[in-house]
Amino acid sequence: MKRLLFTILGAALFDRVSYALVELFALWYAPRYIKSDSDIGNSFMAALGLIVLCSIAGGVLGFRRTSRKAPAPRP
Structure with a gap:
């Protein structure tokens, strides 16, 4: 149960961070370089791919965080 929780929380955290980065990039990129609907589609698919990978x-x-073994105690 702990592994499932950490897996979901890790995915959600990275998802939120990557979404925030995509939004910041879109604020800069869109006014400068998007000229047509195909440009919007291409940038949207790239952003979606990045969010999925993250x-x-x-x-x-x-x-993997739940798979770590505790360090051995020192004598």
């Missing part, structure tokens, strides 16, 4: 990476890191 969500998967966050899930993997959250899962």
